[in-house]
Amino acid sequence: MKLYDLEISGNCYKIRLFLAVLGIEYTRIPVDVKAGENKTSEFLEMNPNGLVPVLTDGATTIYDSAAILVYLAKTYADEEWLPGEPIQLSSVVRWLAFEQSEVRYGLCRARAKLLNMPTPLAQLGTLEDSQALARQALDILEKQLTQNDWLAGGLKPTICDIACYPYTAMGPEGGVSLQPYTAVRRWMEKIESLDGYIALPGQVRI
Amino acid sequence: MKLYDLEISGNCYKIRLFLAVLGIEYTRIPVDVKAGENKTSEFLEMNPNGLVPVLTDGATTIYDSAAILVYLAKTYADEEWLPGEPIQLSSVVRWLAFEQSEVRYGLCRARAKLLNMPTPLAQLGTLEDSQALARQALDILEKQLTQNDWLAGGLKPTICDIACYPYTAMGPEGGVSLQPYTAVRRWMEKIESLDGYIALPGQVRI
Structure with a gap:
């Protein structure tokens, strides 16, 4: 699992927090937003809105913090x-x-x-x-x-x-x-x- | 089922539209927002934020348009x-x-x-x-x-x-x-x- 992440972002922190509470290991990939790394064609293919966080899990890509929380809860957490x-x-x-x-x-x-x-x-x-x-x-x-x-x-x-x-x-x-x-x-x-x-x-x- | 409703509100219309598409009968209760009917203690007991729409279904009360859509879909609609x-x-x-x-x-x-x-x-x-x-x-x-x-x-x-x-x-x-x-x-x-x-x-x- 990979999290495209920005340290200072509260939306990214939500995902880091939930992953930590669930005890899920993942790779954190810092995105240099000031340098426009969120606007490259590779990034826009993951999230057309060009915003962090984005989570990839095998072939699955999810963007938007609320959507990622739902995906993680339904896939990996107790009901x-x-x-x-x-x-x-x-x-x-x-x-x-x-x-x-x-x-x-x-x-x-x-x-x-x-x-x-x-x-x-x-x-x-x-x-x-x-x-x-x-x-x-x-x-x-x-x-x-x-x-x-x-x-x-x-x-x-x-x-x-x-x-x-x-x-x-x-x-x-x-x-x-x-x-x-x-x-x-x-x-x-x-x-x-x-x-x-x-x-x-x-x-x-x- | 009762919908506390305001004709001009798009949030109320969402619920009326979904109920109509699902073919569910309900009673529409107009709330006179300009006269403050959404700020009475009875109304605030249903929704502490004092906003329409509110749906009641038997003993269940749900407020907020997104929450009402979720409730109706999970309870009455195809998956x-x-x-x-x-x-x-x-x-x-x-x-x-x-x-x-x-x-x-x-x-x-x-x-x-x-x-x-x-x-x-x-x-x-x-x-x-x-x-x-x-x-x-x-x-x-x-x-x-x-x-x-x-x-x-x-x-x-x-x-x-x-x-x-x-x-x-x-x-x-x-x-x-x-x-x-x-x-x-x-x-x-x-x-x-x-x-x-x-x-x-x-x-x-x-």
């Missing part, structure tokens, strides 16, 4: 990480979608702007808009995590916890404090206690 | 609408996530701004940003649909086609022309030919 039962599966997909929505355009975008990340997202809109949406995202997470240990509402973590964790935990790198969000911080600590947990890239907390 | 095979499922989730990302913050947001929709999304960022992201979304869709009949890459439509169709087809209501996107328009026609298809709310085409 608890991606339950097949309709209500539970719909809940996992809801929070994967939330991650691509409020989390991406709020928390992730604010960080991309402040760190001057080499991604189109960093060019979109203003820092103030991003931070406002980041706080909306944290409000929604706080509400859910006040009533539930894990995002999808079950007794065990699922891939949507893995998906939502990185950009939430790196909120302060986008100028968004996590101090007011008690339940979010408790949930983060639980993720950080998972067997196999690996540290975030260059984490700044609170 | 082709949401395949369980890892690569296919990951592809469906990729495009559901894309819908909540570029489609939502591009096509949907541009429309929300121009139609002055009663949703927080209409307040976020500028029209120009929204339209630029809308064109990025259409470029990505065009690339995928030039090589594939359906978004997830299989021979039949899945719930990610249902999810991506409404705000794409309503692009012109956000000031974004679909004229340059031949493959996208061909895909839209195929969706519009599905048995049970129902018309978009107040559609403006090209």
Whole structure:
């Protein structure tokens, strides 16, 4: 298994984290995004959008972090990480979608702007808009995590916890404090206690 | 089955369309969002985010359009609408996530701004940003649909086609022309030919 990877990217970190928690060995292939290695014809054949992460597993190529988490869970993990039962599966997909929505355009975008990340997202809109949406995202997470240990509402973590964790935990790198969000911080600590947990890239907390 | 619904909402329309294609009878409960009916304590108990659509099915309550599509597909539809095979499922989730990302913050947001929709999304960022992201979304869709009949890459439509169709087809209501996107328009026609298809709310085409 090969992961086309960028150290600083939270989307790549999601995959590294899940692989580490599952105890799966893989080869990490750093992609020099600043040098345009994600825009070569070889890379675009793997992901036409020219974005990391990309995972290859034998003849299979998967791009997009949510899609990779689904593939890994269905192929290599216990069902608890991606339950097949309709209500539970719909809940996992809801929070994967939330991650691509409020989390991406709020928390992730604010960080991309402040760190001057080499991604189109960093060019979109203003820092103030991003931070406002980041706080909306944290409000929604706080509400859910006040009533539930894990995002999808079950007794065990699922891939949507893995998906939502990185950009939430790196909120302060986008100028968004996590101090007011008690339940979010408790949930983060639980993720950080998972067997196999690996540290975030260059984490700044609170 | 009850759908808490707003006629003009593309997210609600996704559910009405899928229910119609599946031939499922349901009761439509209009929610007067302008009058704040989505902020009452009864409504917030169903969806803490105070947004339509919400579906109830017996004792089960599901909110968020992607989550509702997953629930309906897993509970009432043939497996082709949401395949369980890892690569296919990951592809469906990729495009559901894309819908909540570029489609939502591009096509949907541009429309929300121009139609002055009663949703927080209409307040976020500028029209120009929204339209630029809308064109990025259409470029990505065009690339995928030039090589594939359906978004997830299989021979039949899945719930990610249902999810991506409404705000794409309503692009012109956000000031974004679909004229340059031949493959996208061909895909839209195929969706519009599905048995049970129902018309978009107040559609403006090209």
